[in-house]
Amino acid sequence: MDFRSSIPAAPVLSLYRRLLKESRSFPPYNYRTYALRRVRDAFRENRSVEDPKALEQLLNKACDSLAIIQRQVSIRKMYETQQTVVEPEPKNL
């Protein structure tokens, strides 16, 4: 992270880690891979943003996304179905 920005790196990193952790628990394969990929790419893209207002906006958006992912993960867990053919481990019977 860029240390010259006014928002310290630690909360941003912890948000990033929480987003990735939540995304990993999405049961459906397609949504899981999409969420992980999109979060990584979004953080990578905005890595060098310095303007504090823009940063705050992005961080708010990230917090909202975290809430959305948490809600959607719990809904998908309630309605689970079989896994797709490309997933590495088959479900235990």
Place this chain on the structure above:
Amino acid sequence: MMSKNVTRTLLSSMRGISSSPRLNYPQSSVSASKREREVIKSRELEKDELRPLYMDFQATTPMDPRVLDTMLPYQVNYYGNPHSRTHAYGWESEAAMEKARKQVADLIGADPREIVFTSGATESNNMSIKGVARFYKAKKKHVITTQIEHKCVLDSCRVLESEGFEVTYLPVKSNGLIDLQQLDETIRPDTSLVSVMTVNNEIGVKQPIKEIGHICRSKNLFFHTDAAQAIGKIPINVSDLKVDLMSISGHKIYGPKGVGALYVRRRPRVRIEPLQSGGGQERGLRSGTVPTPLAVGLGAACELAQQEMEYDHARVSVLANRLVQKIMSEVPDVVMNGDPEQRYPGCINLSFAYVEGESLLMALKDVALSSGSACTSASLEPSYVLRAIGADEDLAHSSIRFGIGRFTTEEEVDYTAEKCIQQVRRLREMSPLWEMVQEGVDLKSIKWTQH
């Protein structure tokens, strides 16, 4: 089991080559659907059976979790009718509907008052074609469309023909694009409407909408485009493209099924005769309660599409190139239908020579694919779109459509390509036609005899 497959492949490839007389439409579709029930039996997945990969994004798309998240409060809590004017339930519902309208309008560069919510692109197409033609029928009796339009457009035109209108179905060149010169010559002083779809759902070609809009504006007639497959995937601005009517479908842009929209231009005003009569909602053009949760979902999907358009487009192009390169480098005699440049990369239609499409689909049972569009997949006739671009009968029978979307991963693409290559090789080894080709026999010079 094996011999049944071989005979079926033999018979069906022979059917393709020899010029057997085609039954007329109703008879062939009834017997074809009976045969279809034998060929690919629909069945429920077993409990522990793995689900196939979804590679059919042109048929429909899964809902984006963010869209579902926006819709749920309106299904659960804020359930008021948006047209109720006397209490908070109605007001909050109406506010959400208007917000969604603005989101849809922003995606295409229109004014929110120009958007009408409908039940899908089929209804929007029906409304615009029948509505415009019937409103101006006193003086203008001619409508122009193309041969590769969606079934709903072609069927609406057929209904208009029975009402006394004249319809010209423009042919397309072998790359799927229409000839602008021909369109110019076909326009008559009594033409009221030209309808051309932006991106075709079977072969993925992108028509030159800007030029067509220019021609229509200069000749003072209305231009309708079915943009169901193009919205949210390529940038669209209705003022740039000079479009007067545009159909939008919710479930093609990761939104809910059962909702769509119609853009109707206000300046210069386009008048439509409404199809659905009732309480005068949606400016009198489409009466009926607007389904708030679905409309909210459509708006959210449109907003998301606008934000993610660049990212998705880059990804889809990379994945599509990867799939096509893999398949075409390992397997000979594969033809891509449609223009290679003027296309949306996420819709790939490949024809595998000497292999029958249905048997390839059955062999690729781990991947959800289709040959042709969902509307025509019930009959065994080759799709009319492929016939219109002049594909050979045998190539038209053996075409498969791969759809790539926002949620496709590299592993899925690799798996699909591998399986496809494997199965095509296996089926070709069983095919006697392939053996003959390997020996150097020219199939077109053979005289097949009927038994």
